[in-house]
Amino acid sequence: MARPKATPDQGAPVIILATPQLGENIGKAARVMHNFGLGELRLAAPRDGWPNTKAVSAAAGADVVLGHARVFETLRDALADLHTVYATSSRPRDMVKLVTTPKCAMEEIRDKITRGLRCGVVFGGERSGLSNEEVVQVHRIIRIPVNPAFTSLNLAQAVGLISYEWHRSTVDQPPTTLDVKGSRTANGAELSQLFEHLEEELDNSGFLFPPEKRPTMVRNIRNFFMRAELTEQEVRTLRGIVTALSHGRPSRTR
């Protein structure tokens, strides 16, 4: 149903964790990156060094991301080869910066990558997020909209939301669809046959009575089935039910 516009690992933004503290969060970030097709993780001055066994267990199999993570001494080093860098922040900064939404940022990055530019998104450490000195090194801020009464977003969750927005920008997913599996949606003729079959049996049973109310009753019943968006298989099942119920009735019809 979701048609990929690009393969997952081709030309996605780099995720940079600035002074991350907990291995568990690094691992969970790698896991959710892989969930959403992001492959390149960089760590700037991780507190507990690298490699980190807690990161491995939290990655839950996303070794392809974690195993290729690169470690840098400073954020500046980690950003050296990137052309456009975004920082995520949920709180206002006392700086003049372009501020954008996660969705817009991912659309901008897609456009930049198409034009051959390398892009990255920086996430601050668990304790206090990004310092002003770190924010100065990025071009734009992505402000994740949060409840102003509780703004402290878990690091891996923040990476998850951005990764989700990235992946969403890569797929055309129709808004709402009926997943019909082995069957197909019923056509008008099949529905008409069902309705006529049902109404005939309801007439036989005396249900559609009195006559002046019949049109409204029929319309209401048809509307109910129409709203359900029946499949061809379900129409056959329903006709079987109508037959079974009406043949099982002892008195009037037989």
Next chain:
Amino acid sequence: MARPKATPDQGAPVIILATPQLGENIGKAARVMHNFGLGELRLAAPRDGWPNTKAVSAAAGADVVLGHARVFETLRDALADLHTVYATSSRPRDMVKLVTTPKCAMEEIRDKITRGLRCGVVFGGERSGLSNEEVVQVHRIIRIPVNPAFTSLNLAQAVGLISYEWHRSTVDQPPTTLDVKGSRTANGAELSQLFEHLEEELDNSGFLFPPEKRPTMVRNIRNFFMRAELTEQEVRTLRGIVTALSHGRPSRTR
């Protein structure tokens, strides 16, 4: 910048965790719900009972959500008072179900809540997600688009993505804005004064030479500053820089 359309806890969907296993994930789910203004958490048959100390520490202060969580023996009980229920799933089901996106689902829920209906979103347990017997109890499926090569999404991350989509549907956030803080964006007159000041000094210095290239050089310089969307404060700073640099030059101008 983000203007709330509704207060966080008013009329949001209920989050239901079906047979959750790890207290840590329950706590992290509560935390991210609170981040995005969702207040009502229900647990259907949590494996390790309730209350759970690991959930409390993982909630990181989201006690207002965790402390009000309600526990039910079965999923059916947890859904009894809800009118429309969605289940999240990243894999196709062998069932005829309406399938929608996270964004559409949250927009639908907002509309239903406005009409007085109570809505919920169900998340399956860590080990194997929702069983078919559980999925039958919901009206629609929310399919979170994931990398088909790595579909296993952490429970708290899944709750995070849905909560994020809910919150996003409650705020009007402009796509990209310049956060100018104490200052304001410079107007045309201020920019013209800066450009004339700069170009006068550049003429004095001999930089804008030869004369036939001057118009193009001036245009390129102005474009650069225009693209930066300067603030009034930055214009004053730049004029100070121009003055300082040109006065510091010993030979030509003085």
